[in-house]
Amino acid sequence: MSEKITLPPVSYTGWGSLSHLLEEIKRFNAQKILVVTDPFLLDLGLTNKVVAPLEEAGYLTEIYTEVVPEPPLAIGEKLVTYTRVNGFDMVIGVGGGSALDLAKLAGVLASHEGNVADYLNLTGTKQVTKKGLPTILIPTTSGTGSEVTNISVLSLETTKDVVTHDYLLADVAIVDPALTISLPPKVTAATGVDALTHAVEAYISKNASPVSDALALQAIRLISNSIRTAVSNGEDKQGRTDMSYGSYLAGLAFFNAGVAGVHALAYPIGGQFHIAHGDSNAVLLPYVMGYIRQSCEKRMKDIYEAMGFSSTNLSQEEASYKCVAELKRLVEDVNIPSTLKGFNITEDALDSLTSDAIEQKRILARSPMPLLKEDIYAIYKAAYNGI
Ligand code: NAD
Known part of the structure; x- marks a missing residue:
């Protein structure tokens, strides 16, 4: 019997690992970066720990905060449309699984046509076929593991469904426990x-x-x-x-x-x-x-x-x-x-x-x-x- 083992390409782990962010971004020649985060983390100052060094280094960053816990499909649809029309060349997700799942969804579906609903596992009719924008995922909860999975979970009316494909895997995961200190x-x-x-x-x-x-x-x-x-x-x-x-x-x-x-x-x-x-x-x-x-x-x-x-x-x-x-x-x-x-x-x-x-x-x-x-x-x- 054999198994397929898939591991994301690059991860940084351990206290202070966020310090590797800039060197990783340089690898992708990105200029205009979409940062997907939730509004609470922005108010808390956590998002700024990611964005401030980028802006100091001259990157154009846009912070997208229409993220809610357990995000409904409609939130995913809106973000994907926004990503498609605004011409970003990288996506960074900062937050719990809710923000990270949306970030990876936006990254990959930016290069596809149709609605997010078309790509859902249980009811969708389309397949993810190509790699999207380079994506870096930075968790602020110690929970979902979303930073290393190829899954994006969306809430439907009475249950949940996923978009899943290896192209949803982050190019880089940065798992810095210092970002979780503020978790209640x-x-x-x-x-x-x-x-x-x-x-x-x-x-x-x-x-x-x-x-x-x-x-x-x-x-x-x-x-x-x-x-x-x-x-x-x-x-x-x-x-x-x-x-x-x-x-x-x-x-x-x-x-x-x-x-x-x-x-x-x-x-x-x-x-x-x-x-x-x-x-x-x-x-x-x-x-x-x-x-x-x-x-x-x-x-x-x-x-x-x-x-x-x-x-x-x-x-x-x-x-x-x-x-x-x-x-x-x-x-x-x-x-x-x-x-x-x-x-x-x-x-x-x-x-x-x-x-x-x-x-x-x-x-x-x-x-x-x-x-x-x-x-x-x-x-x-x-x-x-x-x-
Ligand atoms: P979450 O992202 O919904 O965040 C929960 C709350 O914690 C939010 O209010 C957020 O603002 C707050 N928070 C996050 N980090 C914080 C910090 N450092 N300090 C203070 N507050 C902070 O929660 P979650 O459990 O990480 O993610 C849940 C979502 O992830 C669900 O939609 C779930 O279905 C999905 N999920 C995805 C995968 C996957 O592989 N993609 C796996 C499991 C779950």
Whole structure:
């Protein structure tokens, strides 16, 4: 058996890595640069850490701030049109997954025709066929891994869909934990559990390989060990650094091995209730893993160990139960509600959530245990009741 491993061409990681930005831009002969960011980050002064050195160096920069969390398709359409008509020769994304996903979308679709909707995975009819503008992605959350994936996620009316192609991969990713210091505890928690979910789902994915396993297990070690500190003391440099490396590794892991049941069930929660992606994943993680536990006991034992627990004297079955309990404890420790009720989701929504989740066939196909409609409903029901 062989696997395709795709890694983005260049990444800079570690504290202060933003200092490499100018030398990278020079490689692309860019003059007019579009910076896609969200308005909150502009007010916070974070965007300026990227833009000020560019302007000092004489680059023409335009800051585009029509970015909202979990961006709807319409926001993507507007940005792509704006990029096409304004003749940029580079795109830089600065922000969480929402800004980065829009930046890579604009970069690639600037060189294509038609609407963004035409390129959506579930309902689109067109394919991405060529490389767009050079793109540099600079995350300010430790969560999505968007800086190293070829995926752009967009919110639709009741669920989410993606545009995905290797041409959406950033030319350069700059993952500087110093940019995450200002993340409030709630966002640190949600984005951090999102990254943990990427690593866990990549590790139990049917498409896992020795390469994605190595990335996923190290991500689980780093995130499990640092997330509580990063949430309780955001200024802790080591905690932020470990979270930054953890989310980066988790991004590489899931980009190559894929995510599975948690994400398939989380997308409709995000779509129907506008709950942050990290929170939707976090609330489901223990219940999906509890439901599919028997199909991947050995791997759950490995995850339990990577979370820092000894499984000596435990059977695989015992360790897998403990793994589910520790995942739930972690979610609770970082103050994320651990039931759907905790997000004010009512029981009558479980049917429509199930109908939307079953449509995520490509993602569900990677689950080590097949998840049919009745399984999905049962997981939502368990997450609703908290058992
Ligand atoms: P986000 O980008 O929506 O940001 C969440 C909030 O945090 C925003 O209000 C933002 O202003 C704020 N924020 C960001 N950085 C900050 C900082 N350093 N200091 C203070 N506040 C800061 O959140 P996210 O979880 O990073 O991204 C979510 C989006 O990414 C969703 O649309 C999700 O579907 C998508 N996603 C994409 C991929 C991918 O591979 N492309 C993977 C997972 C999720």
